[in-house]
Amino acid sequence: MVGHGWRADFYLRLARQAPDRFQCVGAVTRRPEAGAGLEREWDIPTYRRPEDLVAAGAPEVVVTSVPRTANPGVLRTLVGLDVAVLSETPPAEDVDGLRRLWADLGAADLVQVAEQHPYLPIVAAVRGLIDHGVLGEVTSAEVSWTHDYHAIALLRTLLGVRGEPARVHAVHTTGPVLEGPDRGGWPDVQKVRAAGHTLSILEMAGRTGVYDFTEGQWFNPLRRRRLIVRGSHGEVVGDQVTWAGDDGTPLSAPIVRRHTGLDGNLEGADLDTLTWAGRVLYRNPYPGARMSDEEIAIATCLERTVLWRRGEGPAPYPLADACQDHLLALSVHAAAERGEPVTTATEPWADAVRVA
Known part of the structure; x- marks a missing residue:
């Protein structure tokens, strides 16, 4: 895992609640004191850089749980390491960020997004x-x-x-x-x-x-x-x-x-x-x-990401789907602010969006 906090704790709890299905091999935190807290509470090793986590643990999938402004950079780093990623939502902050992220990472097909609903x-x-x-x-x-x-x-x-x-x-x-x-x-x-x-x-x-x-x-x-x-x-x-x-x-x-x-x-x-x-x-x-139902849904999304990475199942919620859903959500707010309808365009990821 990269990151820590309220959302990250959901995944750490899964490893405790279903240890036969999930194991956390490490977490990345920028601050050593935050890492020390995770080590005490969850009994996992922590690292300061994603590169060190990947080198030490060889994880099947890395969950990112960082602010949306930082997430695109973390995703680019992990994809550059040829690692499958389950990204926090949304994958980027705005439409331009989504387009840049898709241009950089879409062809790699290594990113799923943690949309459990x-x-x-x-x-x-x-x-x-x-x-x-x-x-x-x-x-x-x-x-x-x-x-x-x-x-x-x-x-x-x-x-x-x-x-x-x-x-x-x-x-x-x-x-x-x-x-x-x-x-x-x-x-x-x-x-x-x-x-x-x-x-x-x-x-x-x-x-x-x-x-x-x-x-x-x-x-x-x-x-x-x-x-x-x-x-x-x-x-x-x-x-x-x-x-x-x-x-x-x-x-x-x-x-x-x-x-x-x-x-x-x-x-x-x-x-x-x-x-x-x-x-x-x-x-x-x-x-x-x-x-809880929420935990079941999060666990399902995580496990399906691993099965997809192994070639044993379909993608649970690909980057293209996340980009489209965030585009539409931003359009909802834009239409409310303008007081008039907003029509979205056909985006670069449109052909990769699946019918779930």
Whole structure:
């Protein structure tokens, strides 16, 4: 790993929670005192330069968890060492930075990006419904859950959109919201504060994505997640599925989460499966590790990066996908600031963007 802090700790915890699947062979920190802290807390060796980490540990993949302004330089260094990278999001700060990064690194095909949201269990389950054709042709999706490129990644994944030009409409307002927890936990004194709210409609390849995010929504239990996917033959609203039977009869059934450790269950607190109408849509790939959904998604993205590097599986979230999603997220904010629609162009990475 290159970097340290709140995001980096997720990966270090994975090595503790699932040691049979993950091992951290070292971390790079510029400051010796930060490295000493990691060594004490996580019992891993630390280095001051990526070159020293690669020479000492021969890692299968290096995770970068550094500020977005520093990330492009770190990526160039690691790719120059012929190392596979799982990059923190976003891979660059702005559109020009994305274009420069793609020009320098796109052909190397060594960079994946740590976008875990498409691998969240409920999202994976909904993707399973789409893949099975339950909803017919998907036409629109709405996400009110997370922000910027994370939300765009969800929308584009659910809609099956690649790197086509998009027309983006957006508005930004401000309203009162009671404070919820942040990365450090609940506030000592709760108070109402002004929170920005961005609502956007993205027209992409004949399909429609709706982006709806209130500042602080990630952790605030007063702003529940909302996920809607509509198709020609049905829709998903949250965990409720409505679809047309073989004879056109409207049918409904929920996506049901089985979580062990409840009531008298002695299997331990763990996600087991997500099922729908007698079909298993998702099975926890890390049983017994006691991971949250977010941790499961991060672990999935990391493990798929390793399998991709070994030639044993598809790329989980390539650099081209990350560039496209950050481009669209920046366009959402630009449209809100200008008060008029923004139309994106066909970018150099467009042909490399996949349909997830």
